[in-house]
Amino acid sequence: MLKLLRKPSLTLFMECHSGLSAKIAQEAGHEALWASGLSMSASRGVRDANELSWTQVVDSCDEMVRGGGGLPLLVDGDTGYGNFNNARRFVSACEQRGVAGVCFEDKLFPKQNSFVLGETQKLADAKEFGLKIKACKDVVQSDDFAVVARLESFITGLGLEDALQRATIYEDHGADAILCHSKKDTTEDIEAFMENWKGNVPVIIVPTTYINTPISKFDELGVSGVIWANHQLRSSVLAMQQVCKDLAWNHNIKDSPMVSVKEIFRLQEQDQLNEDEKKYEL
Ligand code: SPV
Numbered sequence: 001m002l003k004l005l006r007k008p009s010l011t012l013f014m015e016c017h018s019g020l021s022a023k024i025a026q027e028a029g030h031e032a033l034w035a036s037g038l039s040m041s042a043s044r045g046v047r048d049a050n051e052l053s054w055t056q057v058v059d060s061c062d063e064m065v066r067g068g069g070g071l072p073l074l075v076d077g078d079t080g081y082g083n084f085n086n087a088r089r090f091v092s093a094c095e096q097r098g099v100a101g102v103c104f105e106d107k108l109f110p111k112q113n114s115f116v117l118g119e120t121q122k123l124a125d126a127k128e129f130g131l132k133i134k135a136c137k138d139v140v141q142s143d144d145f146a147v148v149a150r151l152e153s154f155i156t157g158l159g160l161e162d163a164l165q166r167a168t169i170y171e172d173h174g175a176d177a178i179l180c181h182s183k184k185d186t187t188e189d190i191e192a193f194m195e196n197w198k199g200n201v202p203v204i205i206v207p208t209t210y211i212n213t214p215i216s217k218f219d220e221l222g223v224s225g226v227i228w229a230n231h232q233l234r235s236s237v238l239a240m241q242q243v244c245k246d247l248a249w250n251h252n253i254k255d256s257p258m259v260s261v262k263e264i265f266r267l268q269e270q271d272q273l274n275e276d277e278k279k280y281e282l
């Protein structure tokens, strides 16, 4: 993943939350995947507030690594599920399962999603978070595995100065990349950060609220990675709500968007099993 983030052109990460969604992203031609905490939680019917255990997240990553057919997977590790020790155990478990990188945000456990209204969570002590990143880097085996430090300064209203100071501390403690998050509907925070930060590691952004910005603008600003953070989840919810209503109210699916059962079999590679049965069964 580090090679990918350090290349001159933008790396685009597509959200996934299951083996199936990872496969769909890979088939569409995406080059990298984002295992979204929001989507993994929502798809299991719980809040994005550390209601999923970290072993549930690791199990989901295992599915996504296999479903993504080799695409590098960056996993949303929230705040690291506790202190430096919990975070590094999570990193090791992810790396053992073929994950390509983990992102930790500088909030406190249990976290809340950054877009929750009225969210006033305090940030972690910057030095302590830096040491958490360092502890994670110290257990990573592969040179290409990325430990990403995510800044929540703009989300919590602390602003540019705090973001710049934190980014420098995190880079000094070995962060391979900085994820700069913003909830504005313009690129104002990201522009301010990119124009003022003097660090060297790649910067990743999550343009959920400023989704209509052309990606050429991110390139011009010097951003290295863009995460489309929740779009498979949101579009699938719409389709699921539609078909449930159609069947509940009209008892038919003539207007419901859906694929055939045959397409599901294709995505599951049923043909391969049929072939293998001929080979291995009497
Ligand atoms: C996620 O996808 O879970 C993220 C991005 O962390 S956000 O929802 O914007 O916090």
Ligand code: MG
Pocket (backbone or CB within 6 Å): 036, 037, 038, 048, 076, 078
């Ligand atoms: Mg998240």
